[in-house]
Amino acid sequence: MRDRPITVVGTGTGAPLPPDAAAAVAGAGLVVGGRRHLAAAPVTADAEQVVLGALAPALDTIERYLDDERQPDGEEHPDGEPHEPRPDRPGPVVVLASGDPGFFGIVRVLAERFGAERLDVRAGVSSVAAAFARLGLPWDDAVVVSAHGRELRTAVNVCRARPKVAVLTGPGAGPAELGAALGSAARVLVVASALGSEEERVERVTPAEAAARDWGSSVNVVLCLDEARALGAVRTVAGPPAGPAGWALAEEDFAHRDSMITKFEVRALALARLGPRLGDLVWDIGAGSGSVAVECARFGAAVTAVEKTGDGAGRIRANAAAHGVDVRVVHGAAPTVLSGLDDPDAVFVGGGGRELPAVVTACARRARRTVVVAMAALDRVPAARAALTDAGFDCDGVLLQSSRLAPLPGDVTRLAATNPVFLLWGVRPPARPEGANQ
Known part of the structure; x- marks a missing residue:
């Protein structure tokens, strides 16, 4: 027991303790667990019990107990107090936990404090x-x-x-x-x-x-x-699906009106700056076809697309359904409708017109990480940049000009230029730690 002094037993989802786990509890000198776990386990009357509430005091009690168990009679504790001789050595430590204690459970903190090699974990069925x-x-x-x-x-x-x-x-x-x-x-x-x-x-x-x-x-x-x-499909790898095999999809992969869609070259850099991931919330403002919204959702982010035209809102829903992702569509004009939305991690602004400075300002006040703005009109860049810097963002940008391969008669190829787009992004700097020099 000296190389594995802490037994962690998972219980509490209905199944009785297996014989080896029940024997470990019955032979324990210290048992730590919630009230219902202690009441249901075969804890002996002479065992010390600690009701698990705040973790720190329970961990301190376990450490003191283990120090007592290892301390030879007549030697001093680390705090300098003499060790009182005891006729009988205490039994081992047992920690009772819910279900599988290695699954979002107490095993992590026990391993950090005492070392994984000192734990003997008897897992139960997780909730x-x-x-x-x-x-x-x-x-x-x-x-x-x-x-x-x-x-x-x-x-x-x-x-x-x-x-x-x-x-x-x-x-x-x-x-x-x-x-x-x-x-x-x-x-x-x-x-x-x-x-x-x-x-x-x-x-x-x-x-x-x-x-x-x-x-x-x-x-x-x-x-x-x-x-x-809910039934799902047959899987080889457990957990959430892997990220998309490709992104910056071609414009032809989305329904759009009169080429009113963020071009894939612009979308590629916008996605790199937005960094959408599972657990994030992304806004796509002036979403148009919803191409950016759909691509962010394919990476696992929750997405809210704001679009002021009714046919545009319907088009976004259709594109999301076609790509098998969930996108919440809000039919309305920014910045008015933004007040009713949850704070985003990242925002893409692909439209705005004269309202662009007000839209970027509203987004910058709410975004937790970054705001990316795409503009065809160069005249709007200074106001958008000022809105980001005034909100405390570190700001950068680039003018994207690309030429795509296009066929010519005679089985030859030319370069066809796309319209230049200015992509501006602001990143919220990390918070300064308390007490850092100003």
Whole structure:
């Protein structure tokens, strides 16, 4: 036991402890776990028990206990106090945790504090696996995101972008908050509570229904599903799908009106500067055909496309459907409609006209990371640049001029110039650490 002094036992989803895990608990000198885990486990009366709340005090108790176990009689503790002789050496340490403690669980912090080589982990069934099992659904293609002690917005954006998501909840980030943030998104929430107990509940609700209820503290996990695609396809690699094999797609891959579409050369650099990824929210303002919005969604970002024309809004929806991605389309004019949207990580502004400076200003105030602006009119560059720098962004840009291969009679080729476009981008500088020199 000296080379593996901490046994971590996963429990709490209904299955009884296997004999070896039950024996480890019965022989423990210190048992750490939640109240319900301690009450259900075969902890002996003479074992020391620590109810798991805040992690730091529990980890300190484990360390002191292990120091006592290793300290020979008559020697001093690290704090200088003499070690009191004990007739019997204490038993090993056992930590009780929910489900699979190596899956968004306590194994990480224990390994960081004491070393992975000193852990003997007996994994149980995770709440995610149990919840999908209750529905009879495979989950090798599910995206799992934790909102426990983390920003809820990442979970919300993943739920908007992917058809099968499991959200591990926490205080202030439960079904009600998730449902309120998802609003009218076409998703079903499956709320799994008290898994494995007599009070177990697995309920299907809309986001609005979830937002209107008080769910208490027994929720294990929330599944967010696009039910039309919940079964999924046969997979070779688990988890979210890999990124697109190609991007900066040809204009012919999108329905558009009179060539009113961001050309693929411009789109390629815009995507590089936007950096869309799973968990992000991207705005596409003046979206037109929605080509930038669709490409960002193909990278896994949640995307909101703002378009002032009705036929344009319909075209964006059709292009998103054709490429198998979810894009939320807002029919309205920027900057007016932006106030009702969640703050984005990145913004692409591809339209704006006379309102461009006001649009860029509004976007720069809200963007967490970057704003990219595409302009055909050079006269608008100074105002857009000023809007970004005034908002504290580091600003840069480039004039893109390209010539494409085009056929000529006689089986020969010429270069056909495309219209020049100025691409401007602003990047929010990293926050200065507290106490840094001004």
